[in-house]
Amino acid sequence: MTTPDAATPRPASSRARILLVARTEFAERGFDGVPLQAIAARAGVRHPTLLYHFESKELLYRAVIESVVGDWAAETERAISTGLLGFEQVAALVDAAFRFFDRHGDFVRIVRREAIEGGGRMEEQMAEFMRPFLEDAVRFLRKEMRAGRLRRHDPVELMQVCYGTVLTYFSDARFRANLVDEDPLSASALGRHKRALLKLLRTALEPELR
Amino acid sequence: MTTPDAATPRPASSRARILLVARTEFAERGFDGVPLQAIAARAGVRHPTLLYHFESKELLYRAVIESVVGDWAAETERAISTGLLGFEQVAALVDAAFRFFDRHGDFVRIVRREAIEGGGRMEEQMAEFMRPFLEDAVRFLRKEMRAGRLRRHDPVELMQVCYGTVLTYFSDARFRANLVDEDPLSASALGRHKRALLKLLRTALEPELR
DNA sequence: GTCTATACCGCGATAGAC
């Protein structure tokens, strides 16, 4: 809901500060990986203070998820309702995802962690937010394919490919850094990957091509 | 290295049994999520026995990683050295990945977990095994593109797309299950996704198409 | 090699003063 992880100037209220560092900390080390005390310390308070604001570690985590998912929901809402058609809309969405994920690196890793768990801590919460988004997207793709503005592909699987590719690029960026020598999160590397993905999608999706 | 996770008939030695359940257990709940006692119990021994074979939790985990990576290395070796050309080789590799990941669900989640961590527990170990694999693949793609048997795309980014898509399908299968009502790991769902990905790649990569 | 018993500590949570 509130603010992301970049160089935000430290919120005034303890509560907000705690929530902020909790987000990055959980993203980094996972739920069990982070002692409450570490979060409290980095937020400049003692852990009882933290537990005063959020009654338990579990509830703190849920609060983090909520803010994270809220950010995402707000962003996609915008990216999806731009009245664009055909591949232009697809490109716009991919573009929005790249920009959002780039600014919210912790969002990505938290989502990923939850997605892996399966029986995780959010399950419904996440699915709740994602389902309508997916449905909208699928509806759109189907429509455009029928209209002949996109080549026919299975819309659900197409979304899965995009989801997998983009999310992975960010969630596994640190790993990729070990394989190619260039910071995957640098503007240039990021741009190259986005362009490559779009080109791939374009060649596969645009009907009247070449 | 040794054996996978499917319906293998329980190894005779305690050591092997421990290693086996450790693999699935770590995959499921992550390093901090699993008490040694749980692993020991499921392997039919007490935890001191476990610590007799593997000196610490950390070392047990490394042993698991090693076996996991070994399995993967052995498999790709084969899939990559089949002398196929152009899109046929690409398809063969994707196919091999699908089959391998399907049989080694725990492999996928462990790799993913490590990839997210970044400063994780394996870093070098993983990268060591992946780098030559990636380099071979890139070399191959470059060659085929030059020869005109594949359309030109950035080979590294292309690999990233495949890696992201396939790995995600399996690592996030449980999450996907909440969004579409069909078991993502069922033979039919799996086949559909593989075909969709291949079709996408084919339309983008095969030169003399349509 | 496998066990029982136990040491030891990190962590989440509570009590209660300021």
Add this chain to the structure above:
DNA sequence: GTCTATCGCGGTATAGAC
């Protein structure tokens, strides 16, 4: 709202008998 102090559990690891 924030603190100090402390409880109590769960978890890794060790000692030492069989």
